[in-house]
Amino acid sequence: MNVYDWDKTIFDGDSTFGMVMYAYTHRPKTLLSIPRTAFFGLLYGLHIVDKLTFKQNMYHMFVMIDDMEAFVDEYTDTHMNRIKQWYKDQQREDDLVISASPEFLIGSFCRKAGIRHYMASVVDIHTGKHTGINCHGKEKVRRFREAYPDAVIEEFYSDSRSDSPLAEISEKAFLVKGSERVPW
Numbered sequence: 574m575n576v577y578d579w580d581k582t583i584f585d586g587d588s589t590f591g592m593v594m595y596a597y598t599h600r601p602k603t604l605l606s607i608p609r610t611a612f613f614g615l616l617y618g619l620h621i622v623d624k625l626t627f628k629q630n631m632y633h634m635f636v637m638i639d640d641m642e643a644f645v646d647e648y649t650d651t652h653m654n655r656i657k658q659w660y661k662d663q664q665r666e667d668d669l670v671i672s673a674s675p676e677f678l679i680g681s682f683c684r685k686a687g688i689r690h691y692m693a694s695v696v697d698i699h700t701g702k703h704t705g706i707n708c709h710g711k712e713k714v715r716r717f718r719e720a721y722p723d724a725v726i727e728e729f730y731s732d733s734r735s736d737s738p739l740a741e742i743s744e745k746a747f748l749v750k751g752s753e754r755v756p757w
Contacts, residue, residue, distance in 0.1 A: 578731035579672035583660035606634035632701025649681040673709040
């Protein structure tokens with residue numbers, strides 16, 4: 574089994590940030606959420622609130638989108654071209670994507686790309702509230718082991734050293750920058 578982070582690894586850019594920007598331009602009502610997002614972004618930057626609190630307040634914009642499922646489908650349809658070619662060239666049926674981005678978003682991309690296995694942060698698509706722990710760092714390993722207790726990660730790919738816990742349990746691990754992959 575090969576395991577991949579999503580954003581900036583096999584997806585060119587940050588899919589969640591892209592979705593937020595897409596919402597601002599395609600669902601203008603969401604522009605009303607900018608002050609809230611900016612305020613909590615400042616608090617996060619000053620280390621007054623944690624990342625989860627910031628994310629939930631940014632995701633609050635979802636309540637302003639009446640057709641959230643259709644919106645996500647529209648966004649992912651228009652951004653499938655951001656999946657990197659090197660990944661498409663080596664894609665396997667048993668690949669697993671593990672991401673801190675919302676599961677409903679990662680799931681939409683993965684289903685369209687033919688990736689059957691994925692796990693990500695569980696976020697309510699209508700309220701933006703996390704219903705579990707952010708799927709990041711050691712939490713990725715915990716969730717991986719819970720779902721695949723006996724699986725061996727042959728190769729792991731990520732753009733971020735925060736994924737070192739997964740790299741450490743993999744036979745081979747690679748840091749990704751653009752289309753370049755170098756041994757961890």
